[in-house]
Amino acid sequence: MRLVAFEGGGEALEALAGRHVQVVAGDVAEVAGLLEAGRPLRVLAVLAAQRLPGRWARVPTAREQGYDIRWPILRGLYVGAGVPDELVRRWQDLMLPALSTPASVAAREPLGLQASLVSGPALELLVARQMDEYRRMARDIGLPPLPAGR
Numbered sequence: 191m192r193l194v195a196f197e198g199g200g201e202a203l204e205a206l207a208g209r210h211v212q213v214v215a216g217d218v219a220e221v222a223g224l225l226e227a228g229r230p231l232r233v234l235a236v237l238a239a240q241r242l243p244g245r246w247a248r249v250p251t252a253r254e255q256g257y258d259i260r261w262p263i264l265r266g267l268y269v270g271a272g273v274p275d276e277l278v279r280r281w282q283d284l285m286l287p288a289l290s291t292p293a294s295v296a297a298r299e300p301l302g303l304q305a306s307l308v309s310g311p312a313l314e315l316l317v318a319r320q321m322d323e324y325r326r327m328a329r330d331i332g333l334p335p336l337p338a339g340r
Contacts, residue, residue: 207231217263218246218302237261242302264317265303282309 194211196202199220206214207229215237222245224231235252236242237259242249252259267285269278286307288294298305308316329335 203231215261218242222301236302238304242304244299244302246302262320264306264313264320266313278310 194202194205196205199214199217202211202214203216203220203224205211206216207224209230213234218233218236221231221233225233233246233249235255235257236246236249237252239251239253239260239262241247241251241254267281269281286309289305289307295305325335
């Protein structure tokens with residue numbers, strides 16, 4: 191297999207739809223729009239711990255097909271390390287309730303976006319654990335480690 195690097199998921203999925211590559215590990219939120227536009231794509235598996243809701247409920251997980259692969263994507267609103275705690279709390283006070291509204295839930299569901307409303311130290315711990323898992327997976331398949339600080 192030959193690895194082809196792209197700048198982002200949209201570019202990779204367009205290459206797949208144009209039959210320039212044969213397989214892409216992409217994001218169902220990006221795939222949804224292409225499928226709705228009638229692009230010739232087929233979703234083989236979701237890389238989630240469980241099947242996704244809604245339109246994706248029929249798509250099996252990789253684990254169900256015998257491959258222990260999970261690749262969660264943490265989407266969110268991030269700020270720089272130097273942003274004062276007061277402003278961070280203000281953003282949290284605005285965003286967390288907004289993301290819990292019925293309209294927000296309804297907008298996420300067709301895209302297969304699962305809500306994980308986590309912030310502060312709990313989010314930092316989640317990101318750190320996920321990075322450790324990505325490093326382990328990279329090491330297991332023989333990729334060289336990233337330089338320190340990345």
